[in-house]
Amino acid sequence: xxxxxxxxxxxxxxxxxxxxxxxxxxxxxxxxxxxxxxxxxxxxxxxxxxxxxxxxxxxxxxxxxxxxxxxxxxxxxxxxxxxxxxxxxxxxxxxxxxxxxxxxxxxxxxxxxxxxxxxxxxxxxxxxxxxxxxxxxxxxxxxxxxxxxxxxxxxxxxxxxxxxxxxxxxxxxxxxxxxx
Numbered sequence: 001x002x003x004x005x006x007x008x009x010x011x012x013x014x015x016x017x018x019x020x021x022x023x024x025x026x027x028x029x030x031x032x033x034x035x036x037x038x039x040x041x042x043x044x045x046x047x048x049x050x051x052x053x054x055x056x057x058x059x060x061x062x063x064x065x066x067x068x069x070x071x072x073x074x075x076x077x078x079x080x081x082x083x084x085x086x087x088x089x090x091x092x093x094x095x096x097x098x099x100x101x102x103x104x105x106x107x108x109x110x111x112x113x114x115x116x117x118x119x120x121x122x123x124x125x126x127x128x129x130x131x132x133x134x135x136x137x138x139x140x141x142x143x144x145x146x147x148x149x150x151x152x153x154x155x156x157x158x159x160x161x162x163x164x165x166x167x168x169x170x171x172x173x174x175x176x177x178x179x180x
Contacts, residue, residue: 032049
């Protein structure tokens with residue numbers, strides 16, 4: 001356990017991303033906290049961090065994680081904004097971004113309001129992939145910064161089942177925007 005945590009801290013130090021912390025808790029879940037982009041969430045122990053990239057202007061960051069069995073990946077995009085972003089505009093921009101290669105949406109959006117932030121989610125699928133994407137945005141009109149997030153779960157269609165769906169819902173339900 002110490003070797004994994006030590007490796008993460010060394011990796012973070014050498015990539016100059018010392019604001020980002022990967023901690024473990026007693027349940028062996030990994031708690032991912034980003035103090036600069038104001039979010040936290042938990043990943044079960046069977047996940048590895050694959051990549052962290054921050055924009056030169058420090059207004060966007062991308063995380064990627066992969067299950068050790070390679071059956072699912074997570075992409076987390078976070079953006080720092082000077083005002084509250086319309087969540088539908090954010091979703092439209094993400095869905096249309098060719099570089100993200102998001103499959104067509106399947107069904108309607110689900111919505112939830114958490115007070116200081118809200119969320120919309122949807123399922124996207126094609127012949128090869130089934131994805132669950134959660135879009136979050138903070139809504140703090142008097143804050144100096146607001147944030148938008150895309151939490152994207154990518155699973156090959158052959159590996160998507162009720163167990164994968166339950167895991168996705170568990171991880172997504174633990175995502176918290178921590179901006180005040």
